[in-house]
Amino acid sequence: MTLHTPPPGDGDRILEEPLTEALSRRYLAYALSTISSRALPDVRDGMKPVHRRLMYAMSNMRLNPEAAARKCAKVVGEVMGNFHPHGDQSIYDALVRLAQDFSQRYTLVEGQGNFGNIDGDNAAAMRYTECKMTQAAMLLLDGIDEDAVDFRPTYDGQDEEPVVLPAGFPNLLANGSSGIAVGMATSIPPHNVGELIDACQLLLKSPEATTADLMQHVKGPDFPTGGIIVESQASMLETYETGRGGVRTRARWFKEEQGRGGWQIVVTEIPYQVKKSDLVEQLADLIESKKAPLLGDVRDESAEDIRLVLEPKSRNVEPDVLMESLFKLSDLETRFSVNMNVLDARGTPGVMGLKQALVAFLDHRREVLIRRAKFRLAKIEARLHILDGLLIAYLNLDEVIRIVRYEDEPKQKLIAAFALTDIQADAILNTRLRQLAKLEEMEIRREHAELAAERDGIQAMLADDRLQWKLVGEGLRAVQKILGVETTVGKRRSDFADAPAVSAEVSVEAFVVREPITVILSEKGWIRAAKGKVDDPSELKFKEGDKLGFIVPAETTDKLLIFASDGRFFTVDCSKLPSARGHGEPLRLMVDIDDKVKIIDVFPHKAGRKRFLASKAGYGFIMPEDEALAFRRAGKQVLNGEAIVSLEIEGDRMAVVGDNGKILIFGMDELPEMPRGKGVKLQSYREGGLRDAMAFTAEAGATWIDAAGRTREWPDWAQWTGKRAAAGKLAPKGFPTSKRFKPK
Incomplete structure (x- = not known):
């Protein structure tokens, strides 16, 4: 027997072909099946095959609005046995969604029993629930028995099913659709039927009407959960013209007075497809992680209607400011992605704009x-x-x-x-x-x-x-x-509002409640923030082998500036510092600081203030502190050379001391003011470099602090005055042996 002789029996069905060809052909067949028979809706009736089969089966069972409801298990069995040879759970999930008034703008199934809720809880098993069609479903099926549409054989050839429903209203846009196929997806928001029909009437009257003309009637989506749409009309016009874009939706809320100046926020509507329980958990996490410093507490007091209560941390906070911060941080504001990818009358997938979809309907x-x-x-x-x-x-x-x-x-x-x-x-x-x-x-x-x-x-x-x-x-x-919009079911639920007038550059930190803190930075770079003032730094605990490096009073609204020996400034938001209950977090997790560099100075930023920066080589300049702010993790390079001194400018005199023990005092006006660079020469050295510097006023006089922490007067400081870049004179008797004006 040769190698390629087929085995007896059914072995003649074995084909020899390259694996790549076999895989590509089979995968293409799978992809086409997914696109046309599962994931994408038909532009004419807005339905996928499973939904269409559910409607047709319920029509055959005479489950009209006036009839008695039947068990969902019976309906699912009919659909699975006659039309849809897939799992019963997937069919039931589709049926449940058609009955959920928070998922469908116009429900097509009237459910009796537990069909889930907006918290994300699942529906009861199909053996416990009952269903029948709604009036909207009857409109979609009107004429199904009058040869209104084509029929095709079912999967087993025993019966026939409609290729498309007659669709008495534009269900594709009315209820929207979403799905993921192979290589493409669809995401269509729901709209108001009354507005869509008004747009259709305009097209019947004026076929040349533009998308902008249609948007005089269809201003935007109409979500079943309501909410406030804050997307600009220009953005939505582009979305409806191209079929791709997005719509931002916010929760609906109001301020509820509680007396004695107290108040709370009550949220009555949340964005579409947001689970209420997940939203509450998300807000609670923001409070616990201190990412929402304006929010004090969140409670879910919902019954039939949604009622989320948000308590502010301080009654002095403006409600609008609180909500703006939460819109940025949570799903109280979401963006619904629009991708109107549908199957046309010939079954070809493609992206359609608003006008194309209505014309096809x-x-x-x-x-x-x-x-x-x-x-x-x-x-x-x-x-x-x-x-x-x-x-x-x-x-x-x-x-x-x-x-x-x-x-x-x-x-x-x-x-x-x-x-x-x-x-x-x-x-x-x-x-x-x-x-x-x-x-x-x-x-x-x-x-x-x-x-x-x-x-x-x-x-x-x-x-x-x-x-x-x-x-x-x-x-x-x-x-x-x-x-229509005059009916109870057709009344518009989502309203429109102008986009928030908050600059994109304004960050959430602008809404942080101002509270005093103490920033603690260890020598090994672990940082934390303690509430209020630390009275006794000796009681602070550090990891083994570590100790206190800097302790800085600040406020939660401050930007903390960190000056490193490589001449770079790093910026950290004080509101994002970890709590002082533990040892904190490594600073290098917040900024990209090299392990080899030392921290020279740590202080909260103050707008308009000026600082003196100097390098080990004895060069320095005055820098506006605003120039030190860095908005990147990599920091901002300000001083060229190895940094050694960072001082707040207070006075009209500058005193510098070198490693050689010589001191030089000169006028502050001899120093240039610049945003970055090397600076000018401060003092001449034969060997060594700059050790320390001090700013003071001639009127108040100069002092230094000895090793014991005592302040020593320096009455004859004027004898050390000279021109900048001079060598200076040896320090006076009693000057610290560390050759510093203040102990480090």
Whole structure:
């Protein structure tokens, strides 16, 4: 037996082909199936196959709004057995979503029992819940039995299912859709049916209307959970023209007074597709992690309606400021991504804008109208054909009776005698004796005249495009009486507001409550913040081998500036510093600071203040402190060279001391003011470099602090005055051996 001889039996089905070709062909088939039969909705009825099959099965079961509800398990079984050969849970999940008024703008299923809630809780098992169709679902199915749409065989060939529903209203945009296919996805927000129909009427009247014209009626989405849409009209116009974009939605809230100056925020509507329980947990986490410093507490007091209570940390905070900070930090504001990727009438996927989607819907409605009219016309023609035969029988009643009574084959005799068809002859022979009365003849003539008039009207409509579009418009106006903005279900839920007038550059830190803190930085770079003032630094605890490096009083609203020996400034928000309950966090997790550099100075930033910076080489300058702010983790390079001194400018004299023990005092006006650089020479050295510096006023005089922490007067400091860049004179008697004005 050779290597390629197929084995006996079914082995002849084994094919030899390259793996890459086999995989690509099979994956392409899977991708096409996912796109066309699972993930993307049809632009005409806005439905995916599972939803369409659910509606058709419930229609076959006569589960109309007036009927009694049936078990969901029965409906799921019908769908799975007859139309949708997939798991029952996926079918039930789709049915549940159609019944949730917080998921669907216009629910298509009326559920009885537990169908889940906005907290994210699941629905009860299908054996416990019951369902039937809503009036909106009936509008989608209107005409399904009148040849309004094409049918195709089901998966097993035992039955037929509709390719698309007649769709009495633009369900694609009304209820929206979302799905992920292979290589593409769709995300369509829900809209208001009344507004969509107004836009359709505009298109029927003026087919050349632009998207901007349509947006005079369809101003934006209408989410089932309400909320405030803050997306600009210009942005939404671009979204509706291209079919891609996004819509920002905020929670609806109001300020509730509590007396004695107290107040709280009550949230009554949350953004679409946000689970309330997850939102409460998210807000609680923000409080615990101190990322929402204005928020004191959050409570869920919801019953039938949503009621989230947000308590401010201080009654002095403005409600608008509190909510602006929470909108930036939480899902109280979300962005709904819009990607109107749908299947057109030929089953081809593509992104459509608002006008394209509405035009496709109107074309579908026209086709449904024409098909229903032709179906009705065929019924009328068939009935008129029978009535014509009955009228012949009434005109020749005696002869008809004779033939029926005496002839062996009355049907054939009737056909031959009066030129009737089989259908007419059968109708005559099936006529009862009591229908031979004179009144019955009059009724037949009246019915014939009415049907003939209706036939002429339908034929005229089928020959006139303008009349067809007029009837499409009249049908949509009838829908508005059921789902329009004047009805309870059709009233707009989402409102519009201008985009917040907060600059994109304003960060959440601008809303931080001002509280005193003490910043503690250890020698090994661990940083933390203690509330209030630390009275006894000796009680602070550090990791083994570590000790206190800097202790700085500040406030939560401050920006902490950290000056490193490589001449860079780093900025850290005091509100984001870890609590002092533990050892804090390594500073290098917050900024990109090298392990080899030393921290020279730590202080809170003060706008408008100036600092003196100097390098080990003895060069320095005055820098506006605002120039030190760095908005990057890498910091901001300010001083060239190895930094050694950072001083706040207080006075009109500058004293410098070198490693050689010589001191030089010169006027502050000899120092240049610059944002960054090397600076000017401060003091001349034969060897060594700058050790320390001090600023003071000539009027107050100079002092230094000895090793014991005592302040020593320096009455004859003027003897050390000279020009900048001079060598200076040896320090006076009693000057610290550390050669510093203040101990480090």
